[in-house]
Amino acid sequence: MSNKLAGKVVIITGTGGSIGREAALLFAREGALIVGAGLGIADALATVDAVRAEGGTMVSMQPCDLSKAADCQALVDLAVKTFGRVDILFNNAAMAYFNWIEDISDEEWDRNRREEVDLVFYLTRAAWPHLKASHGVIVNTASLTALMSFENLGSLAHTTAKAGIIGMTRQLAMEGRHHGIRANSISPGVIETNQTREQLKDPEWAEYMLGKTLLGRLGRPQEIAQVALFLASDDSSYVTGTDIVVDGGMHVW
Ligand SMILES: NC(=O)c1ccc[n+]([C@@H]2O[C@H](COP(=O)([O-])OP(=O)(O)OC[C@H]3O[C@@H](n4cnc5c(N)ncnc54)[C@H](O)[C@@H]3O)[C@@H](O)[C@H]2O)c1
Numbered sequence: 095m096s097n098k099l100a101g102k103v104v105i106i107t108g109t110g111g112s113i114g115r116e117a118a119l120l121f122a123r124e125g126a127l128i129v130g131a132g133l134g135i136a137d138a139l140a141t142v143d144a145v146r147a148e149g150g151t152m153v154s155m156q157p158c159d160l161s162k163a164a165d166c167q168a169l170v171d172l173a174v175k176t177f178g179r180v181d182i183l184f185n186n187a188a189m190a191y192f193n194w195i196e197d198i199s200d201e202e203w204d205r206n207r208r209e210e211v212d213l214v215f216y217l218t219r220a221a222w223p224h225l226k227a228s229h230g231v232i233v234n235t236a237s238l239t240a241l242m243s244f245e246n247l248g249s250l251a252h253t254t255a256k257a258g259i260i261g262m263t264r265q266l267a268m269e270g271r272h273h274g275i276r277a278n279s280i281s282p283g284v285i286e287t288n289q290t291r292e293q294l295k296d297p298e299w300a301e302y303m304l305g306k307t308l309l310g311r312l313g314r315p316q317e318i319a320q321v322a323l324f325l326a327s328d329d330s331s332y333v334t335g336t337d338i339v340v341d342g343g344m345h346v347w
Pocket residue numbers: 107108109110111112113114131132133134137158159160161186187188189190209213235236237238281282283284285286287288289290
């Protein structure tokens with residue numbers, strides 16, 4: 095490893111999940127001090143164990159419901175109390191709810207917004223003073239569904255939310271420019287994770303999505319973590335206000 099994040103304090107959300115766990119492992123191998131967070135206690139703690147087993151440094155807050163502003167503040171406080179600063183914020187956690195327009199209740203619409211948009215806003219706002227102090231970096235997680243529609247995916251709420259993340263990221267980059275803060279997002283295509291596992295058991299659905307990739311396979315969580323590392327590190331020092339699509343070429347046709 096090349097120690098791309100040596101000594102950097104990184105908050106990664108959703109570290110009990112698929113992409114979040116891979117990011118925690120990868121960033122720790124690059125020398126980062128990891129502050130994780132998750133809703134599920136066992137999943138989040140398993141990631142802490144995995145990082146420490148490799149000799150990495152990680153603390154974590156669980157349960158931590160990031161759709162609540164108070165939990166977001168507590169997570170930032172944990173980072174600052176433990177490591178004294180925040181250099182990088184990887185807003186990875188989110189929960190999507192899928193339905194066609196006529197089936198989406200007010201409650202579902204609101205829940206999707208809280209669990210895909212509000213959590214990014216609350217945590218970024220809480221971390222902002224520390225990111226200003228460190229001239230830090232924000233990596234947000236959007237989705238290919240923000241940029242294109244799939245005829246087999248009732249994703250109105252999710253699409254709207256993730257399009258919001260791309261817009262929020264661009265605005266954060268603009269507001270952060272005076273403080274040396276960079277902000278970018280990643281738009282994954284279909285990645286094999288906890289969140290897609292059930293849906294991928296439907297052979298017709300899986301076949302359709304697979305048929306849309308140019309690379310002939312679905313993505314792996316590590317392949318999103320690698321792009322997050324690029325955006326979090328100085329390798330992307332001239333990249334801000336943009337979105338990187340990581341989809342095996344799904345957007346092409
Ligand atoms: N898997 C894909 O195909 C795909 C595609 C596009 C975007 N994404 C995005 O990638 C990110 C990671 O998802 P994943 O696929 O690894 O799924 P995952 O379910 O494995 O991980 C998501 C994690 O976020 C956590 N989380 C959700 N809501 C939370 C909340 N309110 N507070 C705290 N933690 C919360 C969950 O507990 C879980 O650990 C998400 O933002 C998702 O929208 C995934």
